[in-house]
Amino acid sequence: MSTATLTPAKPAKSTKAARSSSMRDSMTMLRRNITHMRRYPSMTISILVMPLLMLLLFVYVFGGALGAGIGGSGDRGDYINYLVPGIILMAATSGAVATAVSVCTDMTEGIVKRFRTMSISRGAILTGHVFGSVLQVGAVLFLITGVSLVIGFRPDASPIEWVAAMGLLLFLAFGMAWLSAAMGIGAKTVESASNAPLPLTFLPFLGSAVVPPDSMPTALRWFAEYQPFTPINETLRGLFLGTEIGNDGWIALAWCTALVLLGYFWSRAAFNRELRP
Incomplete structure (x- = not known):
């Protein structure tokens, strides 16, 4: 009578081990994205150039005229202090285009399909893009703040x-990265991916970034006061310059949290849908 040899089943990965593996995969994807940024710095330069040009344009071309409408002594120095928080805010949103383009490039050029044949956590691919975008934006914020000073x-x-x-x-920037990642997944071409986040990057200008909303027509003033970036801008202005923040701080945190949650769940759902056989 023969005796069957039983091969013990491999123990399933514990939750802790799976989390550790996902973290390692995310760090690998992050290093991949940082390497791309170093080899192809044009996208980083492009997201730096726009807020920098806006800063110099509004300070040196319009600063003298606009400074008279914001109180204080009405000179260019007062306007610089009023403007810079809005420009820094714009710099924080400027990484959205680069994220959408890089995610769309991965989705359309087949690299994600190759990743599927490897033992890589699905979530790590998007996480690498998002945290790479946050680091990129952090560098841009440092440079813009330095020029402003x-x-x-x-x-x-x-x-x-x-x-x-x-x-x-x-x-x-974290919320904008998740949101733009979702846009990049849904885009069919790199060109459409680069256009999708543009309205968000310019939305701060329809708030209190450049001029006080009180100077706008009624309908536009109402929009400027209640759109997401105005409380964020006013919170930054209060932190930098000591102006009254009031409830704007809590509203700003609520809007940022909403952007993170919306972008995260949208991008994960879109990513899983694209990878579905």
Whole structure:
């Protein structure tokens, strides 16, 4: 009578081990995206150039005229202090286009299908893009802030207020990255992916970034006061310059949280749908 040899089943991965593996995969994807940024710096330069040009244009071309409408002494220095928080906010949103393009490139050029044949966590692919975008935006924020200080921006923020302001900006960049990743997944071409996030990147200008909403026509003023970027901008202005924040801080955090949740669940659902056989 023969005796069958039983091969013991391999133990299933524990939740902790699976989480650790997913983290390693995410770090690998993040390093991949950072390597792409270093080899092809044109996209990083492009997201730096737009807010930088806007900063110089509004300060040196329109600053003298617009400064008279914001109170204080009405000179260019007052306007620089008013404008810079809005430009920094725009810089935080500018990484959305680069994220959408890089995600769309991966989806349309077949690299994601090759990743599926490897033992890589699905979520790590998107996570690498998102955290790579946040790091890219962080570098742009550092440069824009440095230029602003050189041309006359004079904040009176304490170190804690600086940390709070930069934390809010990176939280916003995190939400914008997830949202633009979803747009990149849904886009059929790189061109359409680059156009999809553009309205979001320019939405700060229809708020309090450049001029006070009180100076706008009634309908536009109502939109400027209640759109997502105005409370974020006013919170930054309060942290940098000591102006009244009021409820804007909590509203800003609520909008950023909503962007993160919307972008995360939308991008994950779209990604899983695209990978469905």
